[in-house]
Amino acid sequence: MRRFGQIARILSVVPLLLALASPAAFSAAVTTDHVTARILPETASTRPGDTLWVLLHLRLKEGWHTYWRNPGDSGEPPHIVWTLPNGVEAGDIQWPYPDPLPYGPLLNYGYSAEAFHLIPIRIAKDWPAGRPVSLRARANWLACSDICVPEGGDFELTLATAAPAQTDAATAGLFRKARERLPVKIDWTAGLAQQDGKIVLTVAGKGLQPDRITKAAFFPYKWGVVEPAAAQTLGAAAGGLSLTMTPGQKPDPQRLDGVLVLTEALGDGPATRAYEISAMARPQEGAAAGPATGTSAGTNADSGTAAAATANAGILQALLLAILGGVVLNLMPCVFPVLSMKAMALIRHAEKAPRTIRMHGLAYALGVLSCFAVLATLLIALKGAGEAVGWGFQLQSPLFVAVMAYLFFLLGLNLSGAFEIGGSAIGLGGNLAARRGYGGSYFTGVLAAVVSTPCTAPFMGAALGFALTQSAPVSLGIFLALGLGFALPYLLLTFVPALVRLLPRPGVWMERTRQFLAFPLYASAAWLVWVLGIQAGPDGVLAALAGMILIAFGVWLWTAVRDTGTRGRLIGRSGTAAAIIAAVAIVAGLGINAQPSASLPASGRSASGPEFEGFSSERLAALRASGKPVFVNMTAAWCITCLVNERVALSSAIVNEQFDALGITYLKGDWTNGDPQITALLDSFGRSGVPLYVLYGPGNAEPVLLPQLLTESLVLDALRKLSEKSKITANTDRSTS
């Protein structure tokens, strides 16, 4: 039955072939001193009621450029004046995203080497079929190198009105290149805020993770709203990213329209795509009328979280919230045990001079604050250097996660009483006065802040991410306020001796409490191993658990040799050190398989796009064995390029129709959390990551690899080629049968 269907489809191609032969006049190229210009129709014929795309293509001499719709500091975009018959209309030029073109202290937006200008031409429904359509255009452009020369040319083309014809490969290639750089319309939420004399554009949307983006640039449609030559800083925002820019000579605090160009690092190298962004300033809640100087992060991704609360607050409010957040951090399972032990030590030494106790409190607070200051400074410096990092960046390193798990395990063992460490920085419940002065308290502060980081990342990540979009002093201030809040309870205890007296008297309960508090630490360690499992898979879990056994062994060795001679202690302690080094070494090599993130649906259908089923190599092999055409799409929830490709190129009704018509089975593989079968297929195509798009023709034809940036026309082209091939196959089949 399928064979008959194919023949019918092939016969339907015949009028197309006839149309190819019908006359069509193309405009000759206009060659000026610096540019070779052509206006090309996408197809040589059109039909009444259709929209035909034409392309003004400029090939520029080396060193010369033309301009985007907003030319930046100087220059002028090309413009076209059409002379068209009644019933034919030309639309606006569709502008591919530009390149920044610096000149001295200035910056222009434009194109070098080649410039593409797509224009839709609409033919009225009542255009008499068969009557050719003739288009005349006068195009003017400014070509510049160091100097500028206005140029232009007259063009004429005549199109047959018949069934749409096939396009030759060269023309199709030009149109494909023209569309590759067109901005994609997308349902992201964009917000606009003013901060310390800068403009902060926030963009929130599915799959948007700033740490996966290596480059971001915003090109405004309007002159003067953004300073072209000023640097733009990428940062994290709730549910997406932020871009901090310098306002231009004519700022508009209310509105920002333009094109956001993002580069994502993917398995097959970086992928760059442009998105149309329209951001509106939102009035600050409860603020007086007039342009708000505060912030209004435009997001609704997870309203109600600390992030949204912070985003809508003024700086003072943000600082207060940070202090409060710091206080709350003391209750986190990672921190509470450490703090309680410190507090119990206080109880034991309540009789000490209040001044000494106060100094210990200050030293502890200083330890906390310096740890937060170092982390914040590191983050700000990395950001300043253009690195795309967000808070919680530490947790993206499996090594860091594993070492933190070890640390919690070790602290837990200490509380359980498995070992005591005399006079060291992590002697938690020890004797205050016997420690090495205030250094011990200082390091307890540092330690408490370090062990708090795994808890800050998930609970405060978004809020701190927002803090990082602020100017350096403000974000540092927010981090320090968090540290201050964190140190506050203990500081209070040391400064108000009456509070210590309120605590129960020392006794056996303290030993029991101490032992009990080991369990939240074990729980924290277990949670971190789970995180590691997502990042590095079962191998990572095995490595971390083996490491923990090594650590337990090391601890046992340490205590076992405590009462032996000097030599025995030396051997035992070297053994402990070796065990700990080995524990770290076995997790050092762990790499990230995938980002922890929600998985994609296993099968279904996207919008009006073709239906898909989950990928498995068995299913692919079975389909291939039966000679059926297959389309494979390898994707991941954290890959923006993948998600956008599906939206713009794989979810339209036309693509769906073509899939159906060609009998293609659509297999979709989700690599969000890694998958050895998918990895194997990626490997076989020389790729180290998603996206991957492969079209297998019917029979045992060579698979066609599609590029990692898809457009609808590109997919349709590939499908058309497939149908031509299957036609040949069908023809040979028919002649032999």
Added chain:
Amino acid sequence: MTANAMNRRDVLILAGTTALIGAAAGLIKPAFAAPNPGVAAPAFSLTDSNGKVHALKDYQGKTVILEWTNHLCPYVAKHYGTENMQALQRETTGNGMIWLSIISSAPNTQGYVEPAEANKLTVDRKAAPTAVLFDPKGAVGRSYDARVTPHMYIIDAKGTLVYMGGIDDKPTTDWDDVKTAKNYVRAALGDMANGRPVAETVTRAYGCTVKYDTSSS
């Protein structure tokens, strides 16, 4: 007692922390100093095509118009070819205003001229500026944030910058557009003559980039 109680290591740590915070605070950059309408225009002192030195402060009490120019730029050519610029020069200087044409093109770049050629251009084009000034290092151009030719500035009698931007609202090289364009400079001068605040104080200046000396930037 506090200092004594802290040992040397603690002091070092304290010092390190302070240094880190200081370094973070040092990341703040000073605000970009751009000329702004409503504030005093940047002072300058430049030599003209006849060797005479002109300083902005010499013209206190008079309206001063600055025109950044490059005679080979097609946008400048449009306004001189149509005599649009010369007409405005005659109108203003005839009313006691000062018109200074400034060339910020570096030597060996487009628009750079020797004094004799500058004077010849003035005669040939029937131009009527008060003076043609040379700014080959580009310092004055940069202090005014002059980006293109023509880029226009108006400074009032008190020395306040009241307008910066384009000559008009038709950013093309098409000579015919001059007739239908709205001339921003003439509009601003009209507002000033009528005692009104200038309606449009900043507009898009269109044209060719100023050919600055890039070696010093």
